Amino acid sequence: MGIKSFMGKRAEPEKAADVPMLVRDYMVTHLITFKEHENILDVMEKLIKHGISGGCVVNDRNELLGIISEGDCMKQISDSRYYNMPMADLTVGKRMKTNVETIEANMNVLDAAKKFIELKFRRFPIVENGVLIGQISQRDVLLAALRLKGQSWHV
Template identity: 70%
Template sequence: MGIKSFQGRQAEPQKPQSESMLVCDYMAKDLITFKKDQSVYTVMETLTKNNISGGCVVNEKNELLGIISEGDCMKHISDSQYYNMPIEDYTVEKHMTCNVATIDGNMNVLDAAKKFIENKVRRFPIVQDGKLVGQISQRDILKAAMNLKGQNWGNS
């Protein structure tokens, strides 16, 4: 009888944890949104009260029209000061960013991180069947990365 080498049954290689880390698992779903006919002043109050840096602008059907951010509000403040115009008189529609880039909720969060870097934005709306279903921010990506750290980044 010869000596047999026994390796045992090898486990299937595990897929990296990041493959299952999808944008839809980390996106915010309970969003503060704005309407195009709201005043920029109301937006500023809402942003500061809720400690957020911007929000999606939607119509009555919850379809995405644009985004309004702190930066858009700052531009309005500056313009109002320069042209001596009342700050309360302008609507979201005149100051929001249109043609907003969106991402798929089924995108891997690491791919989403790359999109953030490429597009230099702070948030991406998630649209499904023409309706706004969520939003992912840079902070949401950081939270996902913290979950990933314990699994794939080692103990550095």
């Protein structure tokens, strides 16, 4: 006669990937944005004032045109000094990156984390029907992971 276990069948713990945690739930929707015609010096002031490292460039219809970052501004400072070019004439449109990688609002946050790792970006804009609706940063993904840890993510 074998020994019987009184523990019964245990349910498998829910996997983190099975928990619906969407980018939409963690993205920031109140964004500091920039226009193509803005001066780089004004952009630098806004970045410092708001404590951000970059932002989306949009048109009057809030359609995404590009991204401008601290690095883009730093490059301009360096170029201006080296080539003795005035910065007062330089606009965002001349320095922004226009080949912008975006992600879907309905993407799982853990899939977004993988994309952050693969592409080494600090932020991704979220566009829906051609319009900028939000942005998610690495910090937003960390926040989501901490919330998930409290529910079903075992460390």
